[in-house]
Amino acid sequence: MRQDEIRNFSIIAHIDHGKSTLADRILQLTDSVAERDMRDQLLDSMELERERGITIKAQAVRVRWKGHELNLIDTPGHVDFTYEVSRSLQACEGALLVVDAAQGIEAQTLANAYLAIDNNLEIVPIVNKIDLPQADPDGVASEVADLLGGDSAEVVRISAKTGHGVDEVLDAIIARIPAPGGDPDGPPRALIFDSSYDQYRGVVAFVRVVDGSFSTRDRLRAMATGTELEAEELGFMAPARTPMGRLEAGEVGYVITGLKDVSRLRVGDTLTLQERPAAEPLPGYKDVKPMVFAGLFPTDSDEYPELRDALEKLKLNDGALFYEPETSQALGFGFRCGFLGLLHMEIVRERLEREFDLDLLVTAPNVAYRVKPPHGDWVEVHTPSDMPNEFDEVEEPYIHASIIVPKEFVGTVMELNNDRRGSFDHMEYLSEERVHLTYELPLAEVVLDYYDQLKSRTRGYASFDYDLAGFRPGTLVRVDVLVGGEPVDALSLVIHRDNAYDRGRLLVEKLRQEIPRQMFDIAIQAAIGSRIIARETVKARRKDVLAKCYGGDITRKRKLLEKQKKGKKRMKQVGGVEVPQEAFLAVLNLNEDKK
Amino acid sequence: MSGAVRHLYVHLPFCASRCGYCDFVTVLGREHEHAPYVAALLAELELERGRLAPELETVFLGGGTPTLTEPRALARLLKGLPPAGEVTVEANPETVTPALARALREAGVNRVSLGAQSFRPDLLAVLERRAGPDDVRRAFHTLRDASFDNISLDLVYGIPGQSPSDLEADLGEALALGPEHLSCYELEAKPGTRFTHAHGAELARQAEAMEDYFERVVERLTAAGYRWYETANFCRAGGPVDGRDLRARHNLAYWLGRDYLGLGVGAVSTVEGVRWRTTPRLAAYLAALGQGVQPPRELEPLDEEVRRRERLMLGLRLDEPLALGGVAEAIDHGALERLERLGLAVRGGDGATLALTRRGRFLGGAVTVELLA
Numbered sequence: 001m002r003q004d005e006i007r008n009f010s011i012i013a014h015i016d017h018g019k020s021t022l023a024d025r026i027l028q029l030t031d032s033v034a035e036r037d038m039r040d041q042l043l044d045s046m047e048l049e050r051e052r053g054i055t056i057k058a059q060a061v062r063v064r065w066k067g068h069e070l071n072l073i074d075t076p077g078h079v080d081f082t083y084e085v086s087r088s089l090q091a092c093e094g095a096l097l098v099v100d101a102a103q104g105i106e107a108q109t110l111a112n113a114y115l116a117i118d119n120n121l122e123i124v125p126i127v128n129k130i131d132l133p134q135a136d137p138d139g140v141a142s143e144v145a146d147l148l149g150g151d152s153a154e155v156v157r158i159s160a161k162t163g164h165g166v167d168e169v170l171d172a173i174i175a176r177i178p179a180p181g182g183d184p185d186g187p188p189r190a191l192i193f194d195s196s197y198d199q200y201r202g203v204v205a206f207v208r209v210v211d212g213s214f215s216t217r218d219r220l221r222a223m224a225t226g227t228e229l230e231a232e233e234l235g236f237m238a239p240a241r242t243p244m245g246r247l248e249a250g251e252v253g254y255v256i257t258g259l260k261d262v263s264r265l266r267v268g269d270t271l272t273l274q275e276r277p278a279a280e281p282l283p284g285y286k287d288v289k290p291m292v293f294a295g296l297f298p299t300d301s302d303e304y305p306e307l308r309d310a311l312e313k314l315k316l317n318d319g320a321l322f323y324e325p326e327t328s329q330a331l332g333f334g335f336r337c338g339f340l341g342l343l344h345m346e347i348v349r350e351r352l353e354r355e356f357d358l359d360l361l362v363t364a365p366n367v368a369y370r371v372k373p374p375h376g377d378w379v380e381v382h383t384p385s386d387m388p389n390e391f392d393e394v395e396e397p398y399i400h401a402s403i404i405v406p407k408e409f410v411g412t413v414m415e416l417n418n419d420r421r422g423s424f425d426h427m428e429y430l431s432e433e434r435v436h437l438t439y440e441l442p443l444a445e446v447v448l449d450y451y452d453q454l455k456s457r458t459r460g461y462a463s464f465d466y467d468l469a470g471f472r473p474g475t476l477v478r479v480d481v482l483v484g485g486e487p488v489d490a491l492s493l494v495i496h497r498d499n500a501y502d503r504g505r506l507l508v509e510k511l512r513q514e515i516p517r518q519m520f521d522i523a524i525q526a527a528i529g530s531r532i533i534a535r536e537t538v539k540a541r542r543k544d545v546l547a548k549c550y551g552g553d554i555t556r557k558r559k560l561l562e563k564q565k566k567g568k569k570r571m572k573q574v575g576g577v578e579v580p581q582e583a584f585l586a587v588l589n590l591n592e593d594k595k
Numbered sequence: 596m597s598g599a600v601r602h603l604y605v606h607l608p609f610c611a612s613r614c615g616y617c618d619f620v621t622v623l624g625r626e627h628e629h630a631p632y633v634a635a636l637l638a639e640l641e642l643e644r645g646r647l648a649p650e651l652e653t654v655f656l657g658g659g660t661p662t663l664t665e666p667r668a669l670a671r672l673l674k675g676l677p678p679a680g681e682v683t684v685e686a687n688p689e690t691v692t693p694a695l696a697r698a699l700r701e702a703g704v705n706r707v708s709l710g711a712q713s714f715r716p717d718l719l720a721v722l723e724r725r726a727g728p729d730d731v732r733r734a735f736h737t738l739r740d741a742s743f744d745n746i747s748l749d750l751v752y753g754i755p756g757q758s759p760s761d762l763e764a765d766l767g768e769a770l771a772l773g774p775e776h777l778s779c780y781e782l783e784a785k786p787g788t789r790f791t792h793a794h795g796a797e798l799a800r801q802a803e804a805m806e807d808y809f810e811r812v813v814e815r816l817t818a819a820g821y822r823w824y825e826t827a828n829f830c831r832a833g834g835p836v837d838g839r840d841l842r843a844r845h846n847l848a849y850w851l852g853r854d855y856l857g858l859g860v861g862a863v864s865t866v867e868g869v870r871w872r873t874t875p876r877l878a879a880y881l882a883a884l885g886q887g888v889q890p891p892r893e894l895e896p897l898d899e900e901v902r903r904r905e906r907l908m909l910g911l912r913l914d915e916p917l918a919l920g921g922v923a924e925a926i927d928h929g930a931l932e933r934l935e936r937l938g939l940a941v942r943g944g945d946g947a948t949l950a951l952t953r954r955g956r957f958l959g960g961a962v963t964v965e966l967l968a
Contacts, residue, residue, distance in 0.1 A: 519958055519965070520937055543809045544961040545826050547780040549912060551604055551849045552863040555870060555895060558905055564964045576933070 003250040004179040008071045008208065009124075010088055012116060013098035014106035014463065018128040021160040022098055022169070023061075023072060029166055030063035030070075032238060060091075060194070060206050060252045062236040065170045071236075071252035073193065073208075075112075081340065082467055083288050086115050087193040087268045090284060091208035091252065094122040094177030096169065097144070101127045101135035101157075105143050105430055107404045107463035113147060122177045123148055124156065126169060131159040143431055180210075180250030187278040188212030190247070190255075190271040192222070195262055197316035201232070203259040206252075207271060210282060213248040214255070219274040223281040227264040228274060229257045263319050290322045290338025291397050291468065292345055292447050293382045295363035295490060296352070297334030299581065303358060304333045310356035311335060314348060321348060326383070330490045330574050331361060331584065336383055338368075342447060361581055363490050367444045370395040370471050384492040387478040389529050395471040397443040400425070402465045407435050409458040416453055420445035421496060440469060444494070479504050479533070481511065482525040486575030490584055505534040512536040514583035522577050598646035600866055602848040603654045605636060605676065606859030607661040608877065611689075615723045615790035616782060620861030620875045621659050628877070629665040632859075633672045635884035639858050639873075640675065642889055646856055646866055651679035653845035656704075662690040666698065673702035681844045683708055683747075688726035691734035696741035706745040707738050708778070708843075714768040715761055718754045721794070722782075728768070735772050745841065747776035752808045754782055755797045762808055766815045775841045777821065777829040779812045809957060825850060826912040826959055850913055852906045868902070870895040900925070908963050914956075916948035927968040934962060 013019040060073045075088040089095060095116040099109055116123055125144045130137045137157050145152035156172055158165030182189075190207040198204050214220070218231045235243040236253040247253045259265060267288075270281035298307050311323050322338030339345040345365060352358050369381045372393040381387050387394075401422070405413055407429075414424070417439045425438040441450075446466070454462045477500050481491040491511075495503055504526030511524045515538050526534040546557050571578040608622040609629060622628075654676055661669070661684050676682075683706040684699055691709070699707070713719050714728040726734075731748075738746055748769050752762055769777060784791040784798045791798075813823055821829040822842075830841035848855055857864045861875035874880055874891040883890040897905070903925035910917035919926070919942075931949070934940040939955035939962055942948065955962050 519934075519939060519961055541958060541961065542806050543957045545781070545809065545957065545959045547783055547827055549826070549849070549909065550846060551855050551857060551865070552861070552872075554849065554863075554865070554905060554909070558901070558908055561908060561960065561964050561967065562904070564960075565967045568964060 003181070003184065005067065006069050006071070006180055006250045007094065007173050007177050008073065008092045008180060008250070008252055009094045009096060009173055009177055010073045010075050010092045010116075010121075011096045011098060012075060012085070012089075012109075012112035013128075014100070014103070014108040014112075017098050017100040017103065017106070017109070018160045019098055020074075022096070022126070022128065022158070022166070023074060025160050025163050025166045026063060026070075026072060026170065027061065027239065029163070029170065030065050032061065032063045060237055060254075061239045062242075062252065063238075066174060068174050069251075070170070070173060073252060081344070082111070082115070083286060083340075084194065084267055085112065086119065086284070087191065089116055089119045089121060090282075091191050091193045092119075092121060093180055094124060094173065096124050096126055096173075097148075098126045098128050098160075099140055099144055101129045101137045101140050102132050104136075104140050104434065105147060105404065107402050107465040110147070110402060110404070110436065111465040111467070124169070124172050124176055125150070125154065126156045126158055128158055128160050130157050131162055131164070139431075147430075182210040182249040184212065184249040186211035186249075187276050188214055188271075188273050189278045189282055190214060191282050192265060192267055192269050192271060194267060195265050195319065197262050198256070201256050201258065203257045203262050203265050205255045205257060205265055205271070207247070207255055208252050209247045209249050211249055211278070212273075212276075213246055214271070214273070215246045216243075220255070220257075220271050221274050221277065222265055222269045223272055223278070224269040224285045224287075225264060225266055227259070229259055229265075232256045232258050262316050266319060288320055288340065289368075290320065290340060291368055291443060292339045292341055292365050293368065294337060294339070294345060294365040295326055295328065295331065295334055295383070296323075296337050296349070297328065297331040297361045297363075299359040299361050301332045306356065307335065307352070307358055307360075310352050310358060311337070313356075314351060318348070320344065328490045330488045330572050330579070331363075332572075334361075338382065339365075342451070361584060363584060364493065365447045366494060367397050367442075367447060369474075369476070369494060381494075384478055384494045385480075385487075385489040387492075387494055389478070394474055394476045396474040396476060398440050398469040398472045399443050399446060399466040400469045401439045401441050401446070403437045403439070403454070403462055404430065405435055405437070405458050405462045406433055409461060410435050410437065412457045413437060413454065413462060416450075416457055417441060420450060441466075442472075442474065442496075443468070477528050479507075480527050481507060482523070482527060483511070483515070483579060484522050484575040484577040485525075487527075488574050488579070500528060501533050504528075508534045508536045511583055512538055515577070515579055517541040518578065597649050598866075599648050600646045600854045600856045601648045601650070601652040602845060602853060602855040603647065603651055603676070603679070604845070604855060604857040604862060604864075605654065605656045605661075605672070606659065606857065606862040607632075607656060607664050607672075608659040608860050609663050610658065610660045611663055612723070612725060615793065616785070616788055618785045618788055619659065622860075622877055625877075626665055628881070629668040630671075631881055631885075632877070633664070633668040635881050636672060636858050637675045638884040638887065639890070642887075643856055643858070647677065651677050653681040653848060654679040654683070655845040656682075656684045658685055660685070660687045660690060662686040662695060662699075666695070670698060670702060673699070673704065678703060681706055683843070683845055685710065686734065686738075688730040688734035691737050693737055693741065696737050696743070700741050700743065705743070706747070706843075707743055708747040708749065708776075709734055709738070709774075711748045711769065712751045713754060713757075713761075714765050715757075718757055718761065718765075721754055721756060722751065723790075732768075732772065735774070745775045747778060747843065748772065748774045750777060750779045750812075751782050752779060752812060753798070753801075753805050755794045755801065757805070757808075759808070759811065762811060763815070766812065770816075770819050775831050776843060777816060778827055778843075779816070779829065780827050781809060813953075813957075822914070823956075824914045826956065850909045852902070852909060865897070868897050870897055904967060907966065911949075911951055911959055911963055911966075914950075916943050916950035919947055919949050925968055926966050930965045934965060940966075 011019045063070050073088050075085045127137050127140050141152040141155040156168050189211045190209045192205045194206040196204050216234050221228050233243050233256040234247050268285040272278040315321050320340050323335045326334050326336040371391045372378045373388050373391050422439040422441040428436045430436050475497045476494050477497050478494050479500050480487045508524045508526050520540050522538040524536045525532050549557050571580050608620050610621045682704045684704050685708045687710050711731040784795045816829045822832045824842050854866045860880045863872045871892040871894045880890045903922050907922045907925045
């Protein structure tokens with residue numbers, strides 16, 4: 001294939017604006033999928049993706065249209081995977097920007113459009129769902145044209161659902177998106193934009209060949225990680241794997257590596273030949289670090305080995321997942337896991353519970369902190385209870401938040417952001433009705449329930465996206481919770497000093513409600529270091545009797561007591577106090593209750 | 596042929612109306628079935644007689660409302676039952692007439708358990724009881740006049756709307772009658788009853804306010820000289836003149852883990868490591884015994900481990916220390932030490948017995964759960 005007959009593109013869109021449906025139609029129209037194999041949203045292969053209607057893992061499919069080879073590179077559709085999206089975009093020369101004709105531009109539309117512009121992509125704007133009764137194709141087309149600085153006549157209007165206009169999209173890809181322009185004879189370089197794990201063949205890398213060419217059996221090297229491997233098989237997806245002896249400059253395809261550990265081949269890394277290495281890797285590689293952490297504990301401590309095996313398996317397909325064993329005196333053996341963000345955490349948790357049938361206790365999420373102890377070097381802390389009592393300085397991660405809301409909700413969104421220690425950055429009207437706000441916010445203020453609050457305060461109209469802005473100094477303290485005089489490590493939290501009293505009071509109050517009364521008084525305290533900042537008491541029960549017990553009642557009463565005994569055995573013991581598992585989740589709901 | 600069971604329970608399910616809080620097996624009206632039912636009971640007795648010892652210690656007629664049973668049928672039943680040292684009949688106040696009292700006395704009944712529940716008309720109405728406070732007093736005196744010298748009163752506390760002074764007044768009224776024995780039950784909202792449907796939410800709301808009612812009951816009755824011998828039961832302590840042990844001997848048999856035989860619909864028996872419950876359906880019961888065969892029953896084998904747990908659970912309800920010998924394996928000894936430190940349990944007799952302290956008895960259920968291994 002000549003390079004000028006190749007087009008590489010992605011589809012980018014806000015969630016539910018129709019990205020996957022458009023991808024399906026493209027596959028159908030180009031006869032890439034037999035009718036009987038057509039399932040909705042073919043590219044989203046995981047059960048969970050299909051159910052949530054979002055794409056988690058990117059993949060690439062090759063189709064043919066009017067003598068051209070088109071490579072569709074699917075991108076993950078959520079904020080947590082911005083880095084993966086940016087690598088997918090880097091593998092392309094153009095992008096289809098899909099906007100819902102009824103919804104208009106949303107936060108991820110903007111985020112994705114800016115990412116595409118940053119990657120110098122040619123953007124083909126598309127207004128989708130023009131067949132909906134509430135659609136406003138002209139209005140949305142002009143919104144999109146304003147955003148991209150183009151002419152609204154260039155916006156392709158389609159209904160991916162019915163297939164209307166999809167052929168125009170394919171024509172526009174050939175006409176408007178440039179052909180790849182790498183050096184076919186230079187030292188080979190290929191960008192890894194995704195990978196997956198095949199249980200029989202090991203790690204499969206999805207690559208865009210930029211310069212030179214690669215052949216089966218070539219000895220390869222990943223330039224950033226230094227991993228060396230052999231290309232056991234090369235090919236492209238159509239959408240099933242189709243082996244080829246060779247991948248050339250401009251082409252998109254896969255490489256079967258036989259590697260057993262997905263983390264040895266990182267998204268964004270550059271593959272080259274060991275024999276004829278390139279001098280420079282492709283730009284933009286980043287070692288993505290998890291920013292949100294939570295403890296995962298099996299509800300039944302006997303399930304610890306199952307949890308470990310399940311995490312190992314998930315990790316094979318998810319290089320961004322981080323985990324290490326954690327022992328909590330309150331919750332027993334489990335794992336401290338790191339995630340790219342909240343959705344990532346939610347997905348991992350759901351997959352563990354659904355695909356591996358595990359019953360999990362997940363502690364309140366926290367962010368990574370950087371701490372400088374006296375006379376020591378900076379360290380990164382992933383667990384509140386690991387935060388030293390004394391430190392000179394502490395830093396926490398901040399984000400750039402981008403929020404689009406109807407103008408009547410601007411006040412309430414500003415109020416929420418102020419409550420969350422946000423600092424206002426910028427405000428702009430996208431149209432007469434809709435406003436784009438940008439803020440800087442501590443990530444810690446976002447991880448608990450920010451998104452839920454934003455949605456509920458704007459009646460679901462707000463859309464939200466963010467990217468990391470780096471670490472900033474903070475005025476933070478560690479608040480410990482003591483039950484019966486003993487600290488409960490799983491309930492420690494790191495928080496802004498100004499909020500410590502309120503949060504501490506709320507936390508002990510909540511725990512007082514969650515911990516059942518027992519045979520003795522139980523003190524519940526919140527403390528900063530050795531200073532108690534809040535205290536509640538769970539009063540001892542005064543009676544607990546089964547009123548009547550005669551000949552006919554004995555079996556039933558015995559079973560009742562045996563059942564209570566079993567219930568007690570499931571509770572976690574902290575300093576002789578039985579604490580139900582719900583209590584550990586109490587921290588999660590604090591903000592909701594405050595409302 | 597004779598067996599070793601020395602305690603007999605007879606269930607008489609008939610009631611004039613059904614109280615909302617009750618979850619016993621009861622049958623409304625159907626007077627024409629009283630005679631056939633008694634015949635069936637006596638037939639069942641014949642089938643089971645081989646299990647009974649030649650001399651019984653106790654017989655207990657419970658219900659339902661045993662005293663509602665048609666008088667001739669009741670007389671036939673009492674005549675057909677084997678004699679025993681203690682023969683108790685449960686009675687609802689409105690059914691007690693001088694004729695009934697005389698008939699019971701003549702038939703060998705020597706103890707009556709009178710379902711008073713409360714002396715407040717409004718609270719009796721909440722419980723859907725048919726008798727009023729005057730009925731209770733009148734029934735009590737009628738029984739005394741018939742020379743019953745062992746009368747027990749049932750009281751219920753924790754009734755929706757019952758204030759602390761209502762409770763004190765009820766206890767005062769009961770004490771004024773001078774019964775030999777008192778059973779005081781906290782009202783239970785049993786799942787599925789009409790009462791729970793109507794008052795469950797209210798009961799839950801007032802639970803905290805009524806938390807100390809149990810203590811009030813115990814304090815008042817023990818101050819009046821009654822012995823708190825079981826979680827919910829009190830008896831007059833034997834005085835110097837008449838040193839009778841006025842505990843309910845029949846019920847004591849349950850709490851001590853003795854074998855007992857139950858006759859009638861829904862009655863439970865426990866004999867030699869097997870517990871069974873006879874069908875609660877009247878028609879099925881009558882049909883089987885009409886043909887001279889055993890009515891359908893549900894069997895529950897009790898292995899040694901279960902019996903140990905039951906002995907522990909039941910034994911801890913009593914004021915007398917429990918011998919640890921037979922229950923040691925059912926006990927979590929770490930828990931026992933914790934409970935001793937908390938002042939809820941005490942070991943005595945060089946560690947051979949276990950008793951709960953006063954506070955431990957108030958928390959008897961939780962203490963038992965804690966103790967179970």
